[in-house]
Ligand SMILES: *[C@@H]1O[C@H](CO)[C@@H](O)[C@H](O)[C@H]1NC(C)=O
Ligand SMILES: *[C@@H]1O[C@H](CO)[C@@H](O)[C@H](O)[C@H]1NC(C)=O
């Protein structure tokens with residue numbers, strides 16, 4: 001029987017193999033579409049059929065992390081010659097910007113932040129789009145007044161809009177226009193027309209990445225993440241913030257990433273009214289534009305936020321929380337980064353020792369904890385340790401008692417001692433100076449435990465991570 005089958009196969013290979021081959025392709029196709037049925041658009045780029053496996057980002061199985069081999073998008077820095085200042089954009093993968101469109105949102109009163117941002121984080125984004133609430137030329141950039149796209153009905157009986165008119169008038173008379181609280185209230189009106197205009201200006205981008213002027217982005221992390229994903233699928237990604245009626249939206253301070261698939265459905269149909277018309281009442285009655293954008297996306301496309309905290313961290317540089325669990329999680333975004341911090345961090349990031357591994361939470365410790373070379377404590381320093389110790393604890397007796405009590409507690413990574421009070425911290429947070437020189441305030445770090453986790457005062461603190469722990473999105 002078997003021999004006769006193989007004999008037949010040998011004799012008539014094509015007649016037998018072709019149906020089998022077709023069957024295999026059919027089965028693969030069916031299982032593929034089933035896996036992805038939670039995503040409404042099921043188009044896949046051809047490249048993924050040709051050997052590129054689907055990222056575990058899409059897998060809903062436990063655990064909520066996965067490892068995935070990603071390639072570096074930045075080449076090693078070239079040795080610079082002589083005393084020339086380094087070109088911090090050297091080797092920036094500009095080609096990627098054809099498919100990943102970066103959009104910066106700002107406002108008229110933010111000139112220090114604007115200057116710092118376009119000189120650092122967005123300095124290498126050759127096709128950067130900047131949306132503001134006033135038409136301006138800043139450096140090489142043309143800031144587009146995005147509010148000019150709104151229908152007149154926004155200005156009617158809307159006291160928040162009076163600032164806009166006043167700003168324009170001041171500008172036309174040559175007066176300086178600065179920051180104002182009222183100006184900030186205008187901010188929420190920018191989100192919907194911003195998304196719409198970005199698509200109109202660059203309809204062929206695969207990804208649309210919206211950031212703000214106090215947001216720091218580690219570009220390599222963004223590129224490695226998006227490289228795993230399918231832009232034809234509808235994606236709405238960011239750091240989750242709770243909104244009304246149990247809805248979540250991408251917090252503007254960590255940036256928002258939208259895919260081509262989502263944009264097409266959201267704003268790609270020219271016969272539909274613009275988002276800013278469809279959702280005008282929502283924007284007028286809400287505090288926050290990032291929230292309304294999330295609601296509009298949910299209402300129009302049914303797509304919920306893919307929450308990726310803490311890769312989209314949205315924390316401040318000094319308060320970024322790192323512990324053992326987060327050690328190997330890629331880091332993408334920081335928020336409320338001051339112009340000075342941005343300048344310094346950008347310089348460090350772009351000139352640090354080349355490493356082809358992803359940028360992780362622990363990678364930043366090399367930067368934020370360089371002071372540990374000088375000893376495990378810092379005076380006049382608040383490390384945000386917030387776990388109160390029992391009132392009768394010996395830890396409150398002195399800084400050294402506080403330090404030994406921390407060393408004895410497996411969850412304590414750092415401590416602070418102030419006014420005869422010892423507090424523990426279960427995360428590493430680099431903290432900030434205490435300016436009141438009369439206040440006794442000392443912070444200390446459990447360097448031994450940090451070293452167990454992989455910290456080195458010299459060298460790369462993320463070396464212990466064999467692989468990055470990529471987050472699967474929590475759909476919310
Ligand atoms: C503006 O608001 C006032 C009072 O709230 C109202 O009387 C008036 O009709 C409104 N005007 C328009 C054009 O909606
Ligand atoms: C979208 O919002 C409108 C206006 O509130 C509402 O009538 C409609 O049911 C919503 N659609 C969905 C799918 O939630």
Ligand SMILES: CC(=O)N[C@H]1CO[C@H](CO)[C@@H](O)[C@@H]1O
Pocket residue numbers: 382383384385386416418421423
């Ligand atoms: C962020 C944080 O928890 N900061 C605390 C640091 O410690 C001081 C005093 O010990 C507290 O007042 C802060 O709230």
